[in-house]
Amino acid sequence: MTHHVVLHIISKLVIPPILLFALYVQFHGEYGPGGGFQAGVIFASGIILYALIHGVEAARRVTPPLVLRPLMALGLLLYIGVGIATQLAGGNFLDYDVFAPHHPSHGQHLGIFLVELGVGITVTTVMIRLFFVFAAREPARRREE
Amino acid sequence: MTQHLTDIALLTLLVATALGVVRSGNPFAMVMLYAIYSFLSAGLFISLDAVDVAFTEAAVGAGIATLLMLGTLALVGPQPVARHRPRRLPLVVVLLTGGALIYGTLDMPPLGEAGAPVHEHVAPRYLEQSAEEVGIPNTVTAVLASYRSFDTLGEVTVIFTAGVGVLLLLGGRGGEDAP
Numbered sequence: 017m018t019h020h021v022v023l024h025i026i027s028k029l030v031i032p033p034i035l036l037f038a039l040y041v042q043f044h045g046e047y048g049p050g051g052g053f054q055a056g057v058i059f060a061s062g063i064i065l066y067a068l069i070h071g072v073e074a075a076r077r078v079t080p081p082l083v084l085r086p087l088m089a090l091g092l093l094l095y096i097g098v099g100i101a102t103q104l105a106g107g108n109f110l111d112y113d114v115f116a117p118h119h120p121s122h123g124q125h126l127g128i129f130l131v132e133l134g135v136g137i138t139v140t141t142v143m144i145r146l147f148f149v150f151a152a153r154e155p156a157r158r159r160e161e
Numbered sequence: 162m163t164q165h166l167t168d169i170a171l172l173t174l175l176v177a178t179a180l181g182v183v184r185s186g187n188p189f190a191m192v193m194l195y196a197i198y199s200f201l202s203a204g205l206f207i208s209l210d211a212v213d214v215a216f217t218e219a220a221v222g223a224g225i226a227t228l229l230m231l232g233t234l235a236l237v238g239p240q241p242v243a244r245h246r247p248r249r250l251p252l253v254v255v256l257l258t259g260g261a262l263i264y265g266t267l268d269m270p271p272l273g274e275a276g277a278p279v280h281e282h283v284a285p286r287y288l289e290q291s292a293e294e295v296g297i298p299n300t301v302t303a304v305l306a307s308y309r310s311f312d313t314l315g316e317v318t319v320i321f322t323a324g325v326g327v328l329l330l331l332g333g334r335g336g337e338d339a340p
Contacts, residue, residue: 142324
């Protein structure tokens with residue numbers, strides 16, 4: 017799939033809006049439909065599309081496994097970290113009100129933002145790595161030869 | 162009226178797609194039909210005003226799941242699905258289960274009825290209080306990320322654990338992480 021000129025050009029036109037749309041879904045989830053989970057899947061689709069058309073090696077240079085590996089756990093840790101931060105601030109686990117005692121809704125905004133960011137990071141990296149790990153295996157036919 | 166027509170059309174296409182998946186002998190066509198099935202389900206969710214669910218169905222069911230299945234097909238190569246003669250027992254089991262499920266729906270309150278149990282538990286509180294307590298317009302996000310934050314933490318943990326499991330199974334030596 018490396019010599020299709022039309023696919024190359026179209027992918028270069030289409031992938032940036034996909035990634036941008038993922039970020040929009042991520043950070044606009046409080047106002048419209050969507051959130052970290054959907055955003056993560058859309059962002060991963062953009063990268064996977066790039067890998068399908070430009071080759072897995074090129075995609076791996078964009079998102080090196082060395083970066084993806086820690087990010088996968090970082091998203092979950094960010095989520096848990098928000099919970100522990102609320103406990104340290106004197107509230108219940110994941111009770112965002114304590115982030116801004118005088119404006120509870122500000123605290124809620126901050127908490128939801130961080131938690132959704134954690135979801136987005138973990139989902140994106142898990143999906144991209146799943147695809148890479150599938151793509152890295154040799155097809156059965158080639159192995160038999 | 163339009164709503165009913167849309168629902169009937171979508172459900173008919175859903176059944177047709179499901180039959181197509183069963184009848185098709187070509188794995189590639191099956192994966193594509195699954196993707197269409199997901200898109201039709203997403204359409205049904207939109208018709209039910211559940212845009213967040215529809216979004217997830219379209220992104221995950223039609224997007225990533227199709228990609229991963231295509232990746233699997235690319236690995237195993239084109240293998241025609243083995244055809245068996247239709248057997249009676251599986252058909253009876255399927256018909257009985259389907260009949261029991263349809264019988265079960267007879268006791269359900271009509272779609273959208275205000276007095277249905279699902280609308281009387283915590284849903285009114287979320288709808289009425291979330292603007293004040295959480296302060297964001299999207300109630301679904303308010304429920305998922307604030308009221309039921311603990312559940313969402315569990316879901317993210319499941320995704321993380323599942324991802325690690327698949328990577329351990331498939332990505333071992335010589336796999337993705339090989340230096």
